[in-house]
Amino acid sequence: MQDNITGGQHRAGKPGADALQKIVAVMLRQDIAALPRNFELVFEALSGGNPDLGQDFTTLGPKPSQHALDQLGLKHRLPGHCGATAERLQTEALKALSSIKAKLALGLGQKRSFARSVETAATSIRAEADVGIEQLLGELDLLASIAREMVQAETLLAHEVAEGLNTLETADRAMQAAKALTMRDRLTGLPNRAAFLQTLEETHARSTAARTSALVLIEICDLAHLHHQYGDEAAVKLVKGLARIFRKAIKKHDYIARIEADTFAFVFDDIDAGDAHIIAERLFNTAENNLVFASDTGSExxxxxxxxxxxxxxxxxxxxxxxxxxxxxxxxARLNPRQPIIGHKPGQRQVA
Incomplete structure (x- = not known):
């Protein structure tokens, strides 16, 4: 069963009892560790919502390694695997920083030792004006030896710093990717409710009566009934189809998000109420004229x-x-099918 079809935006689609037993059976049979991210991977692979993932999972064969599972999860950008990777890289980055700190402390100690040796040699030479050439050369050899060790240590440190920075950059990219996934609706790829609320706050803050913005909501009436009647695959195609239609129907700088299982939200800047109604009519007509989806029986x-x-x-x-x-x-608008588009008017009351 696909994620977020008829449930709330933040509630992941949960498999039924039969599907749950099937997932557990597959994990036991293939000796897959009972980790949350592995359960997510097997669930997505068996649900049918992502055929490419299902095929890739099959090619792993029996008893896949955890590394192979994690790589597959990363390839298909599953949140659990992205988050686990980001956490692992962050741990590696902290280890790298600790190692660099230790090497810096060692290097500083070597430099202090070298400085003391130079000072000792200089003092010895001043105190003994008649110091022999052999003793002087011995002092210089000692200093040269310490200097070589310092150069080697500095070279090693430079290499570790470079590797540490690379690990930090990789960890940052993984963490940013994981964070981005938490702001996306997994079914449609659109911004989700969390991302939408952030945009809504920013938009409202900069809007004025002279230069305002419009919020348009489009709700699929009784999506749960359609899902029950036509099946999971048809409901998935319906929501994905609407997402594609709406994305193509708006301009690049306009904003669209899927904020609930059955609701899309749009934000349009610098328009008035009349423009908002016209845009809403255009979105409605575009969906009505272009939406066709197949049910589980193959009918349209x-x-x-x-x-x-x-x-x-x-x-x-x-x-x-x-x-x-x-x-x-x-x-x-939902209560009045003959008037499916309604703009807010002062005095409107909440409908129970």
Missing amino acids: LGGLPLALGHVMAHEATDPLHWLSLAKTATQL
Whole structure:
């Protein structure tokens, strides 16, 4: 079963009892360690939502190594594996820093020893004006030996510093990738609710009555019923299909996110309420004219019921109020199929 089809945005799709038993059986049969990230990998491989991952998992053969599993998880950007890799690299980076610290301390000690040796030799030469050439050469040989050891230590340290920096950079990239995954909807690749709320806050802060922004919500009416009636595969194709349609229907600088299992959110800058309604109508018509998805029986389904609500930023006191007003407008549109697009008007009340 695919992640985030009919559940909440932050609740991962959970396999049923039969699917759970199948996953456990596969892991036991292939001697795969019972780690959360391995469970996630097997779940995604068996769900059918990612055919490439399923094929790659099959090619691993029986009893795959943990390294092979982790590499596969990284290839398909599974959050558990990205997070584990970032944590491992961070640990390696800390070890590298500790090693560099120790080498720096050793190098500093060698330099102090060399300085003391130079000072001792100079004092000895001053104290004994008639010092012989052999003794002088002996002192110089000692200093040269210490200097060679220092050069070798500095060379080794430079190499370790370079390797340590490379490890730190790799760890940073892995951590950034893992962080980015937490801000993305895994099914559609769109920004998720967490990313959306951040954008909503930033947009509301810079909006004014003279130069405002619009929030448009599009809800798939009764997605749970469609999922139950037509199956998981059809629901997955439906949501992915809508995501593709909406991405193509908006401009590059416009913002789209999937904030709930059945809800897409759009933010449009520097437009008025009339423009927002026109854009909402265009999105509705684009989805209605282009959406076709196959059910688990192979038949096609059209006429998807959608509800759209829109509201301007300056009409809300804060970002969450802005989202609440948009939800109210969307709820009203859902209750009136003959008017599937409703803009917020002052005085609208929350629908129970």
